[in-house]
Amino acid sequence: MTNTTKPVAIREFPVEEFPETHYLNATKGLKSWMLTLDHKRIGLMYLASVIFFFFVGGLLALALRLELWEPAQNFMDAETYNRVFTLHGAVMIFLFIIPSIPAALGNIFLPVMLGAKDVAFPRLNLASFYIYLGGAMFTLYSMAHGGIDTGWTFYTPYSTNSGSAVISMTFGVFIMGFSSILTGVNFITTVHKMRAPGQTWGKLPLFVWSLYATGVIQVLATPVLAITLLLLIMERTLGIGIFDPALGGDPVLFQHFFWFYSHPAVYIMIVPGFGIISELISTFSRKVIFGYWAVALSSLAIAFIGFLVWGHHMFTSGQSELSTVVFSFLTFFVGLPTGIKIMNWVATMYRGSIWLATPMLYAIEFLFLFTIGGLTGIMLGALSVDIHLHDTYYVVAHFHYVMMGGTVFAFLGGLHYWWPKFTGKMYNETLAKIASVILFIGFNMTFLPQFVMGSQGMPRRYFGYLEQFQTLHQYSTVGSWILGVGFLLVAYYLIVSLVKGAKAPSNPWGGRSLEWMTSSPMPAHNFEHVPVVIHGPYDHHQPIAEFRMGIDAPHHDTTHA
Amino acid sequence: MSGHHIIPMKFLLGTAGALFVLTALTVAVHYIHIPAPFNIIVAIGIAVLKASLVAMFFMGLFWDKKINTIALMLSVVFFVLMVGVTMLDTMFRDKPFGIYDKAPAPPATTSAAP
Amino acid sequence: MERLKDYFLPESASTFASDTDGLFMFINISGGLLLLGITIALIWFSWKYKRRREDEVTPVIRHSTILEVTWTVIPLVLILFVFAWGFRGWATMRNAPADAYEVYVTGLSFGWQFTYPNGVISGTELVVPAGRPVRLIMQSRDVIHSFFVPDFRIKQDLMPNRYTTAWFEAPEPGEHVIFCTEFCGSGHSAMLGKVKVVPVAEFETWLTAEKAKTEGDLPLAELGRNVFNQQGCMACHSVDGSAGIGPTFKGLAGSQRSFTDGSSATADDNYLRESILRSNAKVVAGFAPAMPSYQGVLSDRQVDALIAFIKEQQ
Amino acid sequence: MSHTDSMSANAHVQHHFVDSEQQFDSAKLGMWLFLVTEVLFFGGLFVAYIVYRAWNPELFTLAATQLDTVMGGINTLVLIGSSLTMALAIRYAQLNDAKKSFWMLGATIAAALVFMVIKYFEYTHKFHLGIFPGEAYTFTGIDHPKAHIFFSIYYMMTGLHGIHVLIGIGLIGWLMVKTKRGAFSAEYYTPVEITGLYWHLVDLIWIFLFPLLYLID
Numbered sequence A: 001m002t003n004t005t006k007p008v009a010i011r012e013f014p015v016e017e018f019p020e021t022h023y024l025n026a027t028k029g030l031k032s033w034m035l036t037l038d039h040k041r042i043g044l045m046y047l048a049s050v051i052f053f054f055f056v057g058g059l060l061a062l063a064l065r066l067e068l069w070e071p072a073q074n075f076m077d078a079e080t081y082n083r084v085f086t087l088h089g090a091v092m093i094f095l096f097i098i099p100s101i102p103a104a105l106g107n108i109f110l111p112v113m114l115g116a117k118d119v120a121f122p123r124l125n126l127a128s129f130y131i132y133l134g135g136a137m138f139t140l141y142s143m144a145h146g147g148i149d150t151g152w153t154f155y156t157p158y159s160t161n162s163g164s165a166v167i168s169m170t171f172g173v174f175i176m177g178f179s180s181i182l183t184g185v186n187f188i189t190t191v192h193k194m195r196a197p198g199q200t201w202g203k204l205p206l207f208v209w210s211l212y213a214t215g216v217i218q219v220l221a222t223p224v225l226a227i228t229l230l231l232l233i234m235e236r237t238l239g240i241g242i243f244d245p246a247l248g249g250d251p252v253l254f255q256h257f258f259w260f261y262s263h264p265a266v267y268i269m270i271v272p273g274f275g276i277i278s279e280l281i282s283t284f285s286r287k288v289i290f291g292y293w294a295v296a297l298s299s300l301a302i303a304f305i306g307f308l309v310w311g312h313h314m315f316t317s318g319q320s321e322l323s324t325v326v327f328s329f330l331t332f333f334v335g336l337p338t339g340i341k342i343m344n345w346v347a348t349m350y351r352g353s354i355w356l357a358t359p360m361l362y363a364i365e366f367l368f369l370f371t372i373g374g375l376t377g378i379m380l381g382a383l384s385v386d387i388h389l390h391d392t393y394y395v396v397a398h399f400h401y402v403m404m405g406g407t408v409f410a411f412l413g414g415l416h417y418w419w420p421k422f423t424g425k426m427y428n429e430t431l432a433k434i435a436s437v438i439l440f441i442g443f444n445m446t447f448l449p450q451f452v453m454g455s456q457g458m459p460r461r462y463f464g465y466l467e468q469f470q471t472l473h474q475y476s477t478v479g480s481w482i483l484g485v486g487f488l489l490v491a492y493y494l495i496v497s498l499v500k501g502a503k504a505p506s507n508p509w510g511g512r513s514l515e516w517m518t519s520s521p522m523p524a525h526n527f528e529h530v531p532v533v534i535h536g537p538y539d540h541h542q543p544i545a546e547f548r549m550g551i552d553a554p555h556h557d558t559t560h561a
Numbered sequence B: 001m002s003g004h005h006i007i008p009m010k011f012l013l014g015t016a017g018a019l020f021v022l023t024a025l026t027v028a029v030h031y032i033h034i035p036a037p038f039n040i041i042v043a044i045g046i047a048v049l050k051a052s053l054v055a056m057f058f059m060g061l062f063w064d065k066k067i068n069t070i071a072l073m074l075s076v077v078f079f080v081l082m083v084g085v086t087m088l089d090t091m092f093r094d095k096p097f098g099i100y101d102k103a104p105a106p107p108a109t110t111s112a113a114p
Numbered sequence C: 001m002e003r004l005k006d007y008f009l010p011e012s013a014s015t016f017a018s019d020t021d022g023l024f025m026f027i028n029i030s031g032g033l034l035l036l037g038i039t040i041a042l043i044w045f046s047w048k049y050k051r052r053r054e055d056e057v058t059p060v061i062r063h064s065t066i067l068e069v070t071w072t073v074i075p076l077v078l079i080l081f082v083f084a085w086g087f088r089g090w091a092t093m094r095n096a097p098a099d100a101y102e103v104y105v106t107g108l109s110f111g112w113q114f115t116y117p118n119g120v121i122s123g124t125e126l127v128v129p130a131g132r133p134v135r136l137i138m139q140s141r142d143v144i145h146s147f148f149v150p151d152f153r154i155k156q157d158l159m160p161n162r163y164t165t166a167w168f169e170a171p172e173p174g175e176h177v178i179f180c181t182e183f184c185g186s187g188h189s190a191m192l193g194k195v196k197v198v199p200v201a202e203f204e205t206w207l208t209a210e211k212a213k214t215e216g217d218l219p220l221a222e223l224g225r226n227v228f229n230q231q232g233c234m235a236c237h238s239v240d241g242s243a244g245i246g247p248t249f250k251g252l253a254g255s256q257r258s259f260t261d262g263s264s265a266t267a268d269d270n271y272l273r274e275s276i277l278r279s280n281a282k283v284v285a286g287f288a289p290a291m292p293s294y295q296g297v298l299s300d301r302q303v304d305a306l307i308a309f310i311k312e313q314q
Numbered sequence D: 001m002s003h004t005d006s007m008s009a010n011a012h013v014q015h016h017f018v019d020s021e022q023q024f025d026s027a028k029l030g031m032w033l034f035l036v037t038e039v040l041f042f043g044g045l046f047v048a049y050i051v052y053r054a055w056n057p058e059l060f061t062l063a064a065t066q067l068d069t070v071m072g073g074i075n076t077l078v079l080i081g082s083s084l085t086m087a088l089a090i091r092y093a094q095l096n097d098a099k100k101s102f103w104m105l106g107a108t109i110a111a112a113l114v115f116m117v118i119k120y121f122e123y124t125h126k127f128h129l130g131i132f133p134g135e136a137y138t139f140t141g142i143d144h145p146k147a148h149i150f151f152s153i154y155y156m157m158t159g160l161h162g163i164h165v166l167i168g169i170g171l172i173g174w175l176m177v178k179t180k181r182g183a184f185s186a187e188y189y190t191p192v193e194i195t196g197l198y199w200h201l202v203d204l205i206w207i208f209l210f211p212l213l214y215l216i217d
């Protein structure tokens, strides 16, 4: 059932006129999927994988929370607990959140938004998917073979001594790094070289801008992770002594290597989310985005500054005092471009025509949650305070607010926004709204208490804890159940929509970027004819027909190509 | 078309010749034993020169689209940042800030283990 | 406001705690105001500009330099202020007064050891004089640990290859928990300790008394009891039959032990010796291999003393 | 050398590109981006190198005496020569001279093999002395507690570089096969061009490795 197909004042493709074949049924059979070069199918396979791993990571999180119901041992022992939180962190970071928006939603929509038929290197794109799967296999293998208990940060010398499956895990992550790099290379090239006629830099949708900035980070930072993990593997197998103090090495150097990647990586996680939010806010306010260039370029600014602040994870590590000060100082500057984005989004809503459909609900929840997450990041950047808060649940709460409240909520927003486009089906709007609210409540219930616990001194990665924290832990655990219910509901109505959802129109939300100008689901080559772009992607004041130049008027095409 | 520039023979041979000469030079300089910081500076200076020759003429950046040069420069810039910022730590570990003028005790020498 | 602060933060028991707390509250409040502003705007706009008709048109407002500058400069001022404040507080933490009393701290998986200038060693319990700055010179014996006393707002990692330092001054007597906050293995969350702040006079007496305990020709079992307390064995082993992180010592000697690898052995002297020196050679069933190795830490006499002490616990 | 009519449907143009120009430019940019990742990948090792050298300058001077400057120097010249032949291979491909292009590729591989053989002798000589990476290090000729770290870094850097050379040999071999089959022409020589870029980068890295490892005094 659907009630979103309201009568809209703008002209669009009638559903009945959609071509019979589209990218989902253009070719059939398992092989046509396994060997596909179509960016949409690859994106879809990525989407299925990341959602699968999100559920794996989520189940591990539920197990964690259950164990923390009581201060002492509950149903798993310390060693299991340590393996569970490590896997939770590693699965969520490397298997879920890093590929989530770029490789899944980005893959499906980036070429469409540019008016291209595909990404620049479709084969690399497919390769990147299989490399990702290969890396995931190693991760699962290490799960089965003893697990790994180092935390997702793999700090030496613990990781060089610990008897767990460190090598297979880090090797898996090493491999996945290449998949991330290939995605980045592909996207940057695509944005540079594959834009449709008229699609100038100033008319790129902000989602594309954000994927571009993300690509830059992926290309510049991920190789360093690769070499770090390679050195770690060598440290374990050969004892090369660069990081292991027992052999004359320096463990703090490892931390530099690791965070040189992993701090910029947090912007690989969030910047694509920013891109989605820009799309949502403009479309559902039916209003041109406020400060287009500010929003577009601040992504690049974040990408750049983000490379200079990694040492804020190491304030207590024994790094030199000089670098501690420099890192703290620079850390705050990431807040400026981020703040600019937030303010521009809010300003976009001013005097808009706001439709609180599910994606917009997620966008608003995102703004609230991410601002909390970001401001607590500022708290952690402040030297004297971070000395107290470092490695406590305050940090845990901070990063769940930015990653779960930020990226995951943006991801959900994007998923709902584009769902009609790539599946061709509508979902149940009422259930979707209910689920969104449940998730919002559950999320805050899970992680707000963690701020308090952390400030009170509850350290992270603790299997057992002092009795005084029990109440707050229990709130948090109950919250995680609410989250679980919320996600089950989401899974339910999305599956229902696939099975018997109403046919989606081409442009259910009144968007202006190119993906809304083609049929739902898109044709195998995205557009029947090469589009010609004359207006910006947020020019809601221009007649919709002018956004369809070249697309539904076949006589237009080749002359412009 | 810039991407399809055919590099003239004289550039290729000239570049190779220059590279051979510079290699010989850097080895020669090694045997002269220039004092401490300058030997590294000279060695790296020559290496950078050689690298630029390769990038410009063998790899054709001299004639190519600017974006490719920008990409290469970007990698160099970020590499330098990585080195520079890491060394803010590794080179200054034992130099605490004495801002409150309470001289910190010298690093302990005896082991804590009994 | 005070109530809020008391709820959020643990007792402030060191001289610099209140400065950290001040900054913490400042960021909370200014951040809270920002968040409030944004939230109000979000809700207000969503309500006020809710779409009422399908063909609504919106004004074209593309940018405003004044606004962009405003919301860059205000945060800029804020962050500079916050940086400066955080820096000041941290600089105090980094610079111990010259007359500070020095204690060596050793972290080991999974326990703490505090060595005093006169050679006294105290396991898990750091006893310090009130009202006097104490400087900790810290080192780890194996992996990285981190010394965290929430009540003091201090935290510092312990490295295996070099010394790191921290200092604090606790004005009032009292007891404060020590956490290990760098993940170090299965016993990480059990790696607890205690700071006991006592009046100066009491501290002096304690120090001399401890010194006496390790000297002279104490009977073996009695020396064993002292070592048991000082080395922190009691953090994991009880003598009353209750299981802790490790098995109890009560009735241990002479009993039949079974191990995680399925084998078993009688707890004779050799077994006890091995368990102490190379504790993870045989791991008792039902327990994690969480015990640190005391090889090179305890003298032969101390090990003998411990064995004698364990044998007494029947 | 402007390209032919942009709408001519050349066989090698993949369906999603408008013309071969776009395809060529994309391939090249893609390759450059990949080279960026290579620079940072090796960059990590260079960081380790620089940090340890700054900590233990005396060690690096001592240890470098164990490296054979002559062999290293010859290898440098060999690689530069191979870069030249690679560039020539591209040039001949652009000039539609498949035969010469083929031989130039062959020469490049030959040089790469010479490089690897020399490396092999360098390595075996060191193994013979007991200079192994990491804990296996047993050499006693260098009186420094961290000598093994220098050689770990040495082996990591030259080893990874060597792997890149091997990969390059594979790629160029594949190009030779394709050239023989007449796959490349002035119209389409993208694979030769981008493999060339890769090969030059391998050379570039060696240009830095050589003075940093062999020429320390």
Ligand code: HEA
Pocket (backbone or CB within 6 Å): A153, A266, A267, A269, A270, A312, A313, A331, A332, A334, A335, A336, A338, A339, A340, A342, A370, A371, A373, A374, A375, A376, A377, A378, A380, A381, A382, A386, A389, A390, A391, A395, A398, A399, A402, A403, A406, A407, C034, C074, C075, C076, C078, C079
């Ligand atoms: C998506 C991921 C993500 C994002 C976006 C961020 C964003 C930020 N993070 Fe976070 N962070 C993590 C993921 C992320 N982080 C993770 C995973 C860890 C822990 C890793 C581990 O140890 O396991 C961590 C840990 C972490 C630490 C280390 C804590 C510790 O271990 O002691 C610090 C310290 O400075 C920090 C700071 C910041 C800052 C300043 C930002 C900034 O980018 C935030 C910017 C946003 C805002 C500031 C809000 C919006 C702005 C305004 C409304 C304008 C007004 C602003 C001002 C007045 C400043 N983070």
Ligand code: HEA
Pocket (backbone or CB within 6 Å): A054, A055, A057, A058, A059, A061, A062, A064, A065, A085, A086, A088, A089, A090, A092, A093, A096, A097, A150, A151, A152, A153, A396, A400, A403, A404, A408, A446, A460, A461, A462, A463, A476, A480, A483, A484, A485, A487, A488
């Ligand atoms: C993208 C990143 C991401 C996400 C989304 C999450 C999501 C969650 N995390 Fe995660 N977390 C991390 C990244 C993330 N985490 C990282 C990096 C660490 C640090 C690890 C380390 O220290 O090394 C960490 C650590 C961490 C800890 C600290 C552990 C410790 O220090 O001891 C805790 C504790 O509460 C926690 C809880 C949760 C919870 C409750 C969720 C919830 O939001 C999860 C919600 C999801 C679900 C509830 C799944 C729904 C699925 C179902 C209901 C399945 C039903 C299916 C069937 C029945 C078939 N996480």
Ligand code: CUA
Pocket (backbone or CB within 6 Å): C107, C108, C109, C110, C144, C145, C146, C180, C181, C182, C183, C184, C185, C187, C188, C189, C191
């Ligand atoms: Cu010691 Cu954690």
Ligand SMILES: [Cu+2]
Pocket (backbone or CB within 6 Å): A262, A263, A266, A309, A310, A312, A313
């Ligand atoms: Cu960070």
